[in-house]
Amino acid sequence: xxxxxxxxxxxxxxxxxxxxxxxxxxxxxxxxxxxxxxxxxxxxxxxxxxxxxxxxxxxxxxxxxxxxxxxxxxxxxxxxxxxxxxxxxxxxxxxxxxxxxxxxxxxxxxxxxxxxxxxxxxxxxxxxxxxxxxxxxxxxxxxxxxxxxxxxxxxxxxxxxxxxxxxxxxxxxxxxxxxxxxxxxxxxxxxxxxxxxxxxxxxxxxxxxxxxxxxxxxxxxxxxxxxxxxxxxxxxxxxxxxxx
Amino acid sequence: xxxxxxxxxxxxxxxxxxxxxxxxxxxxxxxxxxxxxxxxxxxxxxxxxxxxxxxxxxxxxxxxxxxxxxxxxxxxxxxxxxxxxxxxxxxxxxxxxxxxxxxxxxxxxxxxxxxxxxxxxxxxxxxxxxxxxxxxxxxxxxxxxxx
Numbered sequence: 001x002x003x004x005x006x007x008x009x010x011x012x013x014x015x016x017x018x019x020x021x022x023x024x025x026x027x028x029x030x031x032x033x034x035x036x037x038x039x040x041x042x043x044x045x046x047x048x049x050x051x052x053x054x055x056x057x058x059x060x061x062x063x064x065x066x067x068x069x070x071x072x073x074x075x076x077x078x079x080x081x082x083x084x085x086x087x088x089x090x091x092x093x094x095x096x097x098x099x100x101x102x103x104x105x106x107x108x109x110x111x112x113x114x115x116x117x118x119x120x121x122x123x124x125x126x127x128x129x130x131x132x133x134x135x136x137x138x139x140x141x142x143x144x145x146x147x148x149x150x151x152x153x154x155x156x157x158x159x160x161x162x163x164x165x166x167x168x169x170x171x172x173x174x175x176x177x178x179x180x181x182x183x184x185x186x187x188x189x190x191x192x193x194x195x196x197x198x199x200x201x202x203x204x205x206x207x208x209x210x211x212x213x214x215x216x217x218x219x220x221x222x223x224x225x226x227x228x229x230x231x232x233x234x235x236x237x238x239x240x241x242x243x244x
Numbered sequence: 245x246x247x248x249x250x251x252x253x254x255x256x257x258x259x260x261x262x263x264x265x266x267x268x269x270x271x272x273x274x275x276x277x278x279x280x281x282x283x284x285x286x287x288x289x290x291x292x293x294x295x296x297x298x299x300x301x302x303x304x305x306x307x308x309x310x311x312x313x314x315x316x317x318x319x320x321x322x323x324x325x326x327x328x329x330x331x332x333x334x335x336x337x338x339x340x341x342x343x344x345x346x347x348x349x350x351x352x353x354x355x356x357x358x359x360x361x362x363x364x365x366x367x368x369x370x371x372x373x374x375x376x377x378x379x380x381x382x383x384x385x386x387x388x389x390x391x
Binding site for chain 2: 045046047048049050054057079082083084117118119120121124125126127161164165167168169172179180181182183185186187188196197198200201
């Protein structure tokens with residue numbers, strides 16, 4: 001078992017793994033995103049209260065869900081880098097940060113666009129929205145902190161600690177609508193019991209969440225490959241792989 | 245596990261636990277400020293300051309909305325099903341504003357216990373369904389209450 005785990009620390013193995021998976025993952029992601037969007041935007045029924053404006057849920061919720069999950073990916077890579085000093089974990093942590101920041105920005109922007117016609121305001125400083133903005137700053141903070149150091153080993157260590165400390169924000173975002181009075185509504189999808197969203201609207205939403213996860217994995221691999229190409233430009237294994 | 249790695253793992257976990265506890269205590273201490281609005285019960289208990297900008301949130305009481313005939317001014321009651329607060333608002337209400345729906349009103353609480361709002365936001369709930377399902381539910385509810 002440990003042999004499999006150790007393989008993930010080996011840059012040539014991971015590079016080859018990405019090369020093998022991407023040709024499969026890319027078309028699957030594109031098809032899943034297209035199917036989910038068309039299903040959600042054209043075929044799902046309109047909402048009884050909001051009409052068609054609710055359809056932004058098919059972008060907003062998947063982006064927000066994966067923005068939270070992506071933070072754990074980044075923090076976990078940070079932990080591995082901090083404890084086991086695996087260089088590849090630094091690269092993975094750095095690869096996750098810009099993708100997570102983009103997902104968080106999409107969730108914030110689509111939320112504002114939906115908030116104006118629904119609530120009557122683009123932005124409200126309630127617990128959910130504010131904690132989500134903090135998540136965005138954490139992602140951007142990790143990117144900025146890494147660039148701030150000349151010594152990249154020290155930079156990675158500082159980023160790992162920042163991302164570990166930031167994990168406390170994730171359950172706060174998730175539970176904010178239950179713990180405090182907020183304008184943002186509580187979750188419609190429930191893990192236990194029946195969801196507050198009708199099945200005909202829920203299935204395309206679940207499809208989009210899965211698509212957004214696939215897109216995250218795809219972007220992560222592309223990012224990893226690019227970083228590895230930069231880091232190991234002088235290595236024999238990479239040159240052999242690129243010329244082959 | 246290598247003792248050095250074990251030590252580093254413990255340090256990392258201690259960082260996570262300590263920062264969680266710190267932030268947990270801070271948010272617990274500030275919970276009154278993190279709440280976006282006061283509930284009508286808190287207003288009734290005198291927890292909301294008078295003559296200062298506050299927010300009050302709750303459900304609009306069925307049949308309480310009264311509109312002035314010559315102005316935009318609207319008066320309605322907001323309830324948490326224990327207490328209720330009267331809100332007056334002179335402005336355009338959001339599309340989703342309706343009796344029996346959630347609202348958050350920003351304004352000043354007068355000495356008479358009524359809020360003069362400068363902004364009213366609709367609070368959407370977590371229920372999403374097609375119009376047919378909503379109609380069917382309403383019908384079932386109506387039948388249920390007749391029996």
